[in-house]
Amino acid sequence: MQTSINPATPTATKWYEEMEISRLAYTLWQQAGRPPERYMQFWDKAEAQVLAARTAKAGKPTATGLSRTIPAPEQSGPVRRQRNRS
Numbered sequence: 351m352q353t354s355i356n357p358a359t360p361t362a363t364k365w366y367e368e369m370e371i372s373r374l375a376y377t378l379w380q381q382a383g384r385p386p387e388r389y390m391q392f393w394d395k396a397e398a399q400v401l402a403a404r405t406a407k408a409g410k411p412t413a414t415g416l417s418r419t420i421p422a423p424e425q426s427g428p429v430r431r432q433r434n435r436s
Contacts, residue, residue, distance in 0.1 A: 371396045
């Protein structure tokens with residue numbers, strides 16, 4: 351049985367956000383020559399970049415999460431599927 355994460359839920363949004371921050375922090379760390387014991391510096395820098403990009407992209411007020419600020423979820427109606435009439 352395969353489970354899926356709904357990206358609209360706060361838990362999933364936080365998970366996706368942290369994965370994005372983690373990937374960027376790792377890239378920044380590698381580009382800096384992999385300095386030992388400075389992981390928090392790169393995490394903080396990546397977190398600031400991701401949050402700034404999300405805020406600028408959303409152009410909307412942000413909702414406060416547990417420990418970080420994340421964009422408010424988009425409001426959308428149900429998706430309607432079109433029936434194939436062949």
